[in-house]
Amino acid sequence: MTGRQLFEEYKAYPGTWDEMCADNTIRPQYLQVFNDISHLPDELLHQKDKQAGELFMNQGITFTVYSDNAGIERIFPFDIIPRILTSKEWDHIQQGISQRLKALNLFLKDIYSKQQIIKDKIIPAELIATCPHYTREVHGVTVPHDLYVHISGIDLIRGQDGTFYILEDNLRTPSGVSYMLENREVTKRIFPGMLADSRVRMINSYPLLLQEILTSLSPQQIGNPTVVLLTPGVYNSAYFEHTFLARSMGIPLVEGRDLLVDNHKVYMKTTAGLQQVHVIYRRIDDDYLDPLVFRPDSALGVPGLMSAYRKGSVAIANAVGNGVADDKAVYAFVPAMIRYYLNEEPILPNVPTYGLEEAEVREYVFKNMENMVIKRTNQSGGYGMVMGNKASEKELEEVKKAIEETPREFIAQPIIKLSTVPCFIDGKLQPRHVDLRPYALCGPSGIKIVPGGLTRVALREGSLVVNSSQGGGSKDTWVVDL
DSSP, rough: OBBBHHHHTOOOOTSOBBSSSEEEEGGGGGGHHHHHHHBBHHHHHHHHHHHHHHHHHTTTTTTEOOTTTTOOOEEEEEEEEEEEEHHHHHHHHHHHHHHHHHHHOOOOOOTTTOOOHHTTTSHHHHHHTTTTTGGGTTTTTOOOOOOOOSSSEEEEEEEESSOOOEEEEEEOOOOOOHHHHHHHHHHHHSTTTTTHHTTOOOOOHHHHHHHHHHHHSSSSSSSSOOEEOOOOTTTSTTTHHHHHHHHHHTTTOOOOGEEEEETTTTEEETTTEEEEEEEEOSOOOGGOOOOOTOOTSSSSSSSTHHHHHTSSSSESSSSTTTGGGSSSSHHHHHHHHHIIIOOOOOOOBBBOOOOOHHHHHHHHHHHTGGGEEEETTTTTTTTTTTTTOOHHHHHHHHHHHHHHOOOOGGEEOOOOOOOEEEETTEEEEEEEEEHHHHHEEETOOOOEEEEEEEEEEEOOOTTOOOOGTEEEEEEEEEEEEE
């Protein structure tokens, strides 16, 4: 069997937007890949699939599943067929994400200062007051250039009519960008020349762009500020990414024990003595940053770090307290933020979202549970989520009880059939559902987004859950100029 036969036998799911096929016709952005692969024997595609897995193994590209007693380190599953977007589609995505991040930065500045959006009754005061990630300790703290979100991963999905929706805002310590970059390197190895054939936009500038933004945040105007990446350590699920990014940017990778605070300044311990640190790219959650302010049992953070942060002697990216803006209940109000702060209509819509504090809303959701996905407002990774069309009666009753007890901790959204793309599975091309996480960098000169992002794939047939911890994988994501 040849690659052409694999394409000819591909069958999209009925009633779903397939990104490669429309009415049994291959979309223009996939034609070059079809031409490049169609003459290859399927034995060679099997070899390339195996080679990709070996490359990931040799590079140590892993993620961690804490709940798996059989062993926590796993190779990140990778599918060899790229997911392809047109330049027009990408421009729309890019404009929508840039608009959203401008509003979210203004919201964070407002919510930690005058709170005008609450006074004008755009967002309920109790929604913020009950948000576990609203950090009162940073109220009134001035951050460089009024930028709170420096690195973000905004999750998008595509519905049955091809419309892109924002699914989630990741504004604290978003992960996955190393997989985006490594996916591209593996694709270059297994399909040399194919990217050039399709005129794919490059993404390898990301580490340089990130380093430039981090350097620009230095509170002291010096030529070569010291920037470090603060990691929880080797047992963190994203430790591979921490080492990858630190190495790519040429900055030190440090743990909390490598830093100390003296006279409201942060220093790094080196063999040549103490060296002042000006910018910290932290991959540690707020609660663990400073045991003198947050969790006293944290061994991951730096005692006194928040005092230096308040004094303005060190910048932290992303800013402390950002979690209030990516709470899933606050997410429902982001379109209102865009209208309020920018006086614009949202370019990219939200998924319709129901907060469950009001009894009549809960009643509606309970009556339509089989068409809803229930999410906990402060969990991620696919945890704390119940798919109404897959859940048992017992699971539905349990989640209803939990919602009645603490309605603020849940939202409901209609189940949307995610778009599908072809995947090389068991020697065949099969449709699988995907989402997309582009990575945006916000600096004094504006918002920059490398063209593509991390496409996550629900590798289980029919599944809508793309998280790696729930059996998902990833693909190289191409933006092509047609």
